[in-house]
Each structure stands twice: as structure tokens, then as C-alpha cells.
Amino acid sequence: xxxxxxxxxxxxxxxxxxxxxxxxxxxxxxxxxxxxxxxxxxxxxxxxxxxxxxxxxxxxxxxxxxxxxxxxxxxxxxxxxxxxxxxxxxxxxxxxxxxxxxxxxxxxxxxxxxxxxxxxxxxxxxxxxxxxxxxxxxxxxxxxxxxxxxxxxxxxxxxxxxxxxxxxxxxxxxxxxxxxxxxxxxxxxxxxxxxxxxxxxxxxxxxxxxxxxxxxxxxxxxxxxxxxxxxxxxxxxxxxxxxxxxxxxxxxxxxxxxxxxxxxxxxxxxxxxxxxxxxxxxxxxxxxxxxxxxxxxxxxxxxxxxxxxxxxxxxxxxxxxxxxxxxxxxxxxxxxxxxxxxxxxx
Amino acid sequence: xxxxxxxxxxxxxxxxxxxxxxxxxxxxxxxxxxxxxxxxxxxxxxxxxxxxxxxxxxxxxxxxxxxxxxxxxxxxxxxxxxxxxxxxxxxxxxxxxxxxxxxxxxxxxxxxxxxxxxxxxxxxxxxxxxxxxxxxxxxxxxxxxxxxxxxxxxxxxxxxxxxxxxxxxxxxxxxxxxxxxxxxxxxxxxxxxxxxxxxxxxxxxxxxxxxxxxxxxxxxxxxxxxxxxxxxxxxxxxxxxxxxxxxxxxxxxxxxxxxxxxxxxxxxxxxxxxxxxxxxxxxxxxxxxxxxxxxxxxxxxxxxxxxxxxxxxxxxxxxxxxxxxxxxxxxxxxxxxxxxxxxxxxxxxxxxxxxxx
Numbered sequence: 001x002x003x004x005x006x007x008x009x010x011x012x013x014x015x016x017x018x019x020x021x022x023x024x025x026x027x028x029x030x031x032x033x034x035x036x037x038x039x040x041x042x043x044x045x046x047x048x049x050x051x052x053x054x055x056x057x058x059x060x061x062x063x064x065x066x067x068x069x070x071x072x073x074x075x076x077x078x079x080x081x082x083x084x085x086x087x088x089x090x091x092x093x094x095x096x097x098x099x100x101x102x103x104x105x106x107x108x109x110x111x112x113x114x115x116x117x118x119x120x121x122x123x124x125x126x127x128x129x130x131x132x133x134x135x136x137x138x139x140x141x142x143x144x145x146x147x148x149x150x151x152x153x154x155x156x157x158x159x160x161x162x163x164x165x166x167x168x169x170x171x172x173x174x175x176x177x178x179x180x181x182x183x184x185x186x187x188x189x190x191x192x193x194x195x196x197x198x199x200x201x202x203x204x205x206x207x208x209x210x211x212x213x214x215x216x217x218x219x220x221x222x223x224x225x226x227x228x229x230x231x232x233x234x235x236x237x238x239x240x241x242x243x244x245x246x247x248x249x250x251x252x253x254x255x256x257x258x259x260x261x262x263x264x265x266x267x268x269x270x271x272x273x274x275x276x277x278x279x280x281x282x283x284x285x286x287x288x289x290x291x292x293x294x295x296x297x298x299x300x301x302x303x304x305x306x307x308x309x310x311x312x313x314x315x316x317x318x319x320x321x322x323x324x325x326x327x328x329x330x331x332x333x334x335x336x337x338x339x340x341x342x343x344x345x346x
Numbered sequence: 347x348x349x350x351x352x353x354x355x356x357x358x359x360x361x362x363x364x365x366x367x368x369x370x371x372x373x374x375x376x377x378x379x380x381x382x383x384x385x386x387x388x389x390x391x392x393x394x395x396x397x398x399x400x401x402x403x404x405x406x407x408x409x410x411x412x413x414x415x416x417x418x419x420x421x422x423x424x425x426x427x428x429x430x431x432x433x434x435x436x437x438x439x440x441x442x443x444x445x446x447x448x449x450x451x452x453x454x455x456x457x458x459x460x461x462x463x464x465x466x467x468x469x470x471x472x473x474x475x476x477x478x479x480x481x482x483x484x485x486x487x488x489x490x491x492x493x494x495x496x497x498x499x500x501x502x503x504x505x506x507x508x509x510x511x512x513x514x515x516x517x518x519x520x521x522x523x524x525x526x527x528x529x530x531x532x533x534x535x536x537x538x539x540x541x542x543x544x545x546x547x548x549x550x551x552x553x554x555x556x557x558x559x560x561x562x563x564x565x566x567x568x569x570x571x572x573x574x575x576x577x578x579x580x581x582x583x584x585x586x587x588x589x590x591x592x593x594x595x596x597x598x599x600x601x602x603x604x605x606x607x608x609x610x611x612x613x614x615x616x617x618x619x620x621x622x623x624x625x626x627x628x629x630x631x632x633x634x635x636x637x638x639x640x641x642x643x644x645x646x647x648x649x650x651x652x653x654x655x656x657x658x659x660x661x662x663x664x665x666x667x668x669x670x671x672x673x674x675x676x677x678x679x680x681x682x683x684x685x686x687x688x689x690x691x692x693x694x695x696x697x698x699x700x701x702x703x
Contacts, residue, residue: 046496072496078526083485083519090489093474094433095497110515117479118486124681126475127466131684162682186684215687262687 022204027197030172030205031061031137034179035099037209039069042097045183048075049084049101049137058103059139059198081107085114085136092134092188093122099183105140105192106149112157119188120163135182135189140168141233141283142330143196145323152320153232153284158190159261159293165214166260168192170235172203174258177212185214194233217264219271223253226277226340229268229294231257234281234331241336252340260290268294269301276307277343281331286314308346311339355560357553359568362575365628367636375579379643385426385574386638387652389418389631392442394656395451396605398664399458403609407668409460412439416572416604419630420536422446423577424597427585428504433494435474435487435505439536439603443506447473451659452666461673462681472501481507481514484533488524491531491594502588503531504581510541512558513549524594525562531594532584537571538603543616559596571599572630602628675701 025033039045047062047069053076056063066074077084081102088098102108108115115136122132142151158166167182167189169175175193182189220235221242228238235256242252255271257264272278278298280291295310313331321329362373377385396415402408414421421442428434434447441454448471457464457476465475474490477483487505494501511517512535524531535555539546552558559566565584569576577599584595602625606613613622638644679686679694686694 075527078519078523080519080523082516083488083523086482086485086516086520087489087492087523090435090486090491090503091493091496093486094490094493096493113479113482113516114485117482118477122475123683124678125462125465126681127463127677128681129466129469130474165683262689265689 021207023207024202025172025176025205026199026202027169027172027175027193028059028061028199030176031179031193032063032065033205034176034183035062036065036068038180038183039065039073041209043073044095045097045099046073046075046091047099047101048077048088050077050079050103052076052101057101059195061137061193062101081109081111082114085111085119088134088136089114089118089122089132092132093130097133097183099135099137102136102138104150105138105154106152108138108154115158115164116161120161123187124163131186132188133186135179135185135191137179137191137193139195139198140192141194141196142320142326143233145326148322151326153282153315155192155260156284156288156290159290163188164261165189166192167214167258168194168232168260169258170194170220170230170232170256173205174212174218174256176205177210178214178258180209181211181214184211189214192232196233197236212258215259215262215264217267218256218258219253219267220256221252221254223251223275225251225275226253226279226343227271227275228252228254228279228281228336228340229257230254230281231260232283234283237331237333238281238336241333241340244333244337245340250340250344263297265297265301269298272298272302273305276305277340278306279311279313279336279339279343281313281336283315283330285317286312287317289314308343311343313339355557357557357560357566357568359570360576360580361570361573362579363573363633363637365633367633367640369575369637373576373579375575375582377575377578379641381426382634382638383643385422385578386631386634386644388422388425388442388446389574389634390652391656391659392418392421392445393631394653395441395445395660395663398660399455400605400609402455402664407459408455409458410608410610411458412608413603413605414439414442416625416629417536417538417601418442419574419634420534420571420577420599420601423574424504424534424581427578427581429501429585429589431472431499431501432585433472433474433490433501433503435483435490435503436476437480437483437507437511438476438478439508439538440506444473447471449473450666451663452670455663455667456670459667461670462677463670463673481511481516483507484511484517484520485523487531487533488520488527488529488594491524491529491588492527494530495528495591500589501530502585503529504534504585505531506534506536508541509535509537509539509546509549509555510544512555518558518562521559521562521564521594521596525564528591528593530588530591532581532588533594533596534581535596535598537598537600539600540603540607540613540617542607542611554598556596556598564594564596566596566598568598568600571601572628572633574630574634601630604629
């Protein structure tokens with residue numbers, strides 16, 4: 001972490017620091033940038049997955065890496081998710097740092113045995129003798145009108161499985177800094193990438209390598225009336241909703257959790273204590289979604305400061321619909337505003 | 347528009363030592379008498395510690411134990427063919443080869459007695475922990491084999507599994523990927539013919555498990571798994587081949603589980619007594635002893651000394667097991683992550699307070 005701008009939580013303030021060279025990147029480009037710089041820094045970092053080599057990834061997140069590092073470090077895998085993760089376990093436990101890509105989160109099921117049964121457990125079950133320092137990158141979430149099984153948000157599955165860290169960036173800056181931190185982490189990190197906004201916007205990102213620390217939330221917008229809690233693609237939606245509310249003289253604060261495990265409870269609770277009202281927003285289904293855990297933690301730590309029950313804006317408890325009905329499923333700006341109104345008028 | 351043969355394959359079976367202790371000199375691997383005696387000694391040690399584990403389990407001093415009785419030749423033969431720096435990736439019926447590779451027996455006992463520290467092997471022991479999810483370890487074997495190739499390490503990954511695990515997708519994926527990448531991996535199937543209660547013919551329609559290698563473009567060979575010379579010869583050839591960078595090999599060692607699946611199982615519910623009797627006659631230890639005696643390399647006095655030595659070693663290991671201080675309850679938290687996150691510290695603290703009060 002020798003590069004300027006590696007100070008992390010306050011990293012976003014760097015946007016304003018003129019002497020740091022920046023480049024305008026999308027999330028997909030920022031992800032690639034992080035891998036490229038880490039592969040340059042540490043020869044033990046490998047990239048493996050389906051179509052990550054010659055094709056550069058179906059979202060171009062590994063574009064050009066094979067030309068730069070060769071096919072021994074950028075490995076086009078046979079079409080087998082369990083192999084991608086299972087071989088990563090073998091590589092990680094013997095000294096490499098694999099960055100594995102599962103092409104879409106909806107295809108992670110065949111690898112669950114390797115993830116839950118081995119990657120998450122290796123350190124604990126060997127009392128630290130063998131470990132799995134690996135990253136599993138998974139484009140997740142809806143909004144791109146794809147075929148079936150390409151839109152899921154399964155973070156809750158992994159949050160109920162101890163042993164992982166679960167990281168979900170919401171913007172290009174964090175995508176680069178968090179992925180850098182994930183690759184340097186000593187434990188398995190599930191890195192969920194909001195594919196809906198992979199190329200939706202560009203942002204100035206420090207050109208050098210930097211790490212955003214895992215486990216630190218970010219206040220994406222400060223406000224005093226209600227706290228909107230979100231991660232990944234829902235953060236931008238919350239920022240949009242906050243702008244709508246601003247026109248109604250409602251001052252919303254937006255907490256971008258960035259990491260769901262370990263959760264930065266302190267930042268989240270501090271915000272809720274300040275505003276007294278909260279709305280948690282996620283794409284995943286409602287029942288036993290991570291929103292339920294957030295509501296519980298707010299109740300445990302800020303119940304007496306709450307002015308209203310915590311609201312949830314989530315996906316429905318249904319199979320993720322195909323393209324034509326997708327817009328009815330996904331949380332919308334309007335639903336977020338409505339939920340905030342509920343909290344404010346309680 | 348011709349209809350032609352595009353691929354044909356033959357699967358070989360290797361047998362060197364018969365049940366009467368006679369060997370085929372043309373196929374006998376080069377092993378000087380002291381190494382043959384070592385193989386015998388290794389197998390006697392395995393039988394002794396396996397018997398002891400069953401006794402400990404009956405006395406309530408051991409948890410569920412998967413016995414290895416009858417499968418000693420596979421484990422001794424492969425272990426002898428392995429090089430000092432080779433990695434072992436076991437399933438869960440490989441205590442014999444694990445101990446021969448340097449895992450202290452008292453740790454093997456500790457794991458099966460319910461103590462995670464039993465999977466924390468000494469730093470210089472290149473061995474994965476036991477893999478309980480059936481077949482999952484085949485993928486690790488492929489991954490370690492690729493790792494060794496990429497790092498330029500001349501070591502080889504040797505991974506084990508049972509006949510039942512060849513029905514799992516991970517077996518096929520592991521062999522496939524190891525083949526694609528020329529991983530330095532040797533896959534050893536301990537075909538003991540029963541996956542708990544399901545016999546081999548209900549696992550596969552194939553005549554052999556070795557032939558499955560052909561589908562992945564890698565060599566496969568079947569050996570008599572109760573013939574330690576055949577096992578050693580096939581393992582040595584496969585390991586040397588992998589070490590030269592020529593790719594993975596599948597070895598099917600046909601053996602037999604003389605015991606139950608585990609101490610929680612009763613094989614008499616599904617397995618005929620006659621079958622068991624027949625395989626007791628093919629005992630790998632008996633067979634090797636006959637060979638040694640016929641060659642004048644072994645006698646009853648040596649046997650008595652070895653048996654005494656084996657029992658003393660096992661007793662010492664039981665003592666080491668029972669002298670391990672109990673794990674502190676908070677140890678379930680301390681190795682979850684390199685650095686303990688705050689929520690785990692809180693949970694650990696609550697457990698510590700509960701235990702203290």
C-alpha cells in the first residue's frame with residue numbers, strides 16, 4: 001500500500017486532491033485496473049474463470065490481461081464452476097492468490113460445495129495451518145434484461161456462511177480500491193459486482209494502486225432526516241431518491257455499506273441514531289434477506305433512538321422474473337421515496 | 347460419408363503378488379529387501395492403529411472412526427512411491443498414508459475424536475486436511491497439481507478418493523481440468539467396492555473405474571489394490587510421469603473394506619458374510635508376509651518384535667492424544683479470519699463469560 005491514496009475509508013476525498021493522477025473509469029474498467037496492478041505487484045496473483053483470457057471476460061473485466069501476463073496467469077478454465085473454485089482452493093492453499101470469476105452469480109450453485117465446504121472453512125479447520133486467500137468475483141443483480149439465471153443477488157446465502165468476507169462496491173473508485181484490498185486479504189473474499197452499473201457511468205479513480213479497507217462503510221450522502229442503507233447498485237438508486245426527497249425538503253443520508261461481512265455496524269448505527277429513521281434497500285428477496293439482519297441490528301443497538309419502524313425496500317419473494325417483468329421486481333426510486341415517507345410520517 | 351473409429355482405448359490391470367505370496371518376477375518393481383520389509387512394517391503399523399481406534403471408540407474415547415482394515419497395501423504402496431516434497435490430498439479413509447507422510451498419529455486420532463487441532467499438521471508436512479464432502483478433494487488435487495506446475499516446484503500432488511466418489515461431478519471435473527492443464531497430479535481411487543451400503547455395480551455401468559481416465563485424455567490403470575508391489579509399481583510410474591511434467595494419471599486400486607463404513611455403520615445389514623470371508627483370504631498383509639517368509643526375509647521372532655513395537659507406538663500415540671490439553675472453547679473463533687472482526691469478538695466474549703460463570 002505504498003501508493004498515494006491508499007488511506008482507504010477517506011479515499012473518496014482524494015477526488016478533490018489535485019496532485020493525485022486520476023483516470024475516468026467505469027466499474028468494469030476499475031475492476032480490471034485493480035487486477036492488473038495487483039498482478040504486476042505480486043506474481044502469485046492469478047486470474048481464472050470462463051472466458052477471462054482470450055475473450056477478456058464477457059463484461060470485458062479481464063480485457064488485455066492475458067496479453068500482459070500470459071495464459072499461465074490468466075487462465076481460461078473449462079466450463080466448470082466447481083473446478084474454478086475447487087482448483088482455486090488447491091492453488092490458494094499452496095501459495096497462489098487466485099482471483100476466480102464466476103461469470104454470473106446465478107451460476108454459482110455448482111461451486112457451493114467448494115465454497116461452503118472448503119474455501120470458507122480451511123483456515124478454521126486447520127487452525128490456520130492452511131488458508132484460502134482467494135477472491136471470487138461474481139457479477140450479480142438485475143437490470144440488464146438478460147436470459148434466465150443471469151440476474152440473481154444471492155448475498156444472503158454467503159452471509160449465513162461464516163468464513164467469507166462479502167464485499168459489494170457501488171462505484172468505480174470503490175470497485176478498484178476494494179478489489180485491491182480483497183486480493184491482498186488473507187481470507188476468501190466474495191466480491192459481488194453490480195453488473196447493472198458496470199458501464200453506467202465513469203468516475204475519476206486514482207491511477208495508482210490503492211486499497212479501500214474491507215469492513216468500512218461510506219456515507220455517500222449526508223443528511224439529517226432519514227437514513228437510506230444500501231449496497232452495490234442500490235446505492236445510486238438511493239442517491240437518486242435522496243435528490244427527489246431534497247426537492248420535498250427531506251434531507252436523506254445514504255449509507256453505502258460496501259462490505260456486508262464484516263459489517264460496519266458503527267457507521268450505520270451512528271447514522272440511524274442521528275436521523276432516527278431508516279430504510280434498508282436491497283435487490284435480493286425480502287424474507288431472510290440481509291435487510292432483516294440490518295433491522296435486527298438497528299433494533300438491538302438503536303431502538304430507543306428510533307422514531308419509526310425500519311422500512312425495507314426489497315425484491316419480492318419470487319423467482320427473479322424474465323426481462324419483460326423485471327422492472328416490476330426491482331426496487332425503484334419511487335418505492336424508496338415511498339418507504340422514506342412511511343418512516344417520516346409514522 | 348464414412349463411419350470410422352475415431353478413438354479406441356485399452357485399460358490395463360497390474361498384478362504382481364498373488365495371495366500365496368508368489369510374485370511375477372518380470373513385473374516385480376525394483377525394491378531391495380529392506381524396503382520390502384518397510385512396506386510390511388508400514389502395513390502392520392496401520393493395522394495396529396486402526397484396531398486401536400476401534401477399541402477406543404467402543405470405550406467412548408474416540409468419535410466416529412472410518413476403519414482402513416484391508417486397504418493397507420494401497421496406502422503403503424503409494425506412500426512409498428511419493429517423494430519427500432510431494433503433497434497428499436486425502437479423502438477420509440487415508441489415515442495410513444497420512445501417517446506415513448508425517449502426520450503424527452495422535453493428531454489423526456485427535457481429529458476423529460472431535461478436536462480441530464488434529465488437522466493442524468506440522469509445518470513441514472505437505473498434507474491437506476481430511477475431505478469429508480465426498481469427491482470434493484479431487485478438485486483440490488487438480489488445483490495443487492496446477493500450483494506445483496506453475497510454481498516450478500518439482501513436487502507432485504497425490505490425491506485419494508473412494509469408488510463412491512467417482513460418481514460425483516467433482517471427480518470428473520477434477521480429472522478433466524488436470525488433463526487440460528497437464529497438472530502434476532496422481533489420482534488414486536481406493537475402490538473398496540462399497541460406498542456405505544451401495545455396491546460398485548450400482549455406482550457405475552463401467553467395467554472398471556480406471557477406464558474413466560480415457561474420457562479425460564489421461565492414462566488410467568487398474569491394479570490389484572491388495573498387492574502392495576502392484577500398487578507401488580503403478581504409483582511410482584504415475585508419480586515419475588507427473589514429475590517429468592507429462593501430466594496426470596488415474597490409478598484404480600481394487601481393494602476391499604474389511605470393516606464397516608464407520609463405527610456408526612453395520613455392514614452386515616447389506617453385505618454377505620461369504621463375500622467378507624473371501625476377501626479376508628486376500629488380506630494384503632498376509633500376502634506380503636508369505637512373500638517375505640518364502641524369500642527368507644522374515645520369521646516369527648521378527649514378527650513378535652514388530653508387533654510389540656507397533657503396539658508400543660500406538661499406545662504412546664494414545665498417550666500423546668490424551669495428554670493434549672483441552673481446547674479452549676474460544677478456539678472456535680480464533681481461526682475464522684486472519685484478523686478477528688468485531689462481531690466475532692463480541693460473540694467470543696459472550697461465550698467466554700458464559701463458560702466462566
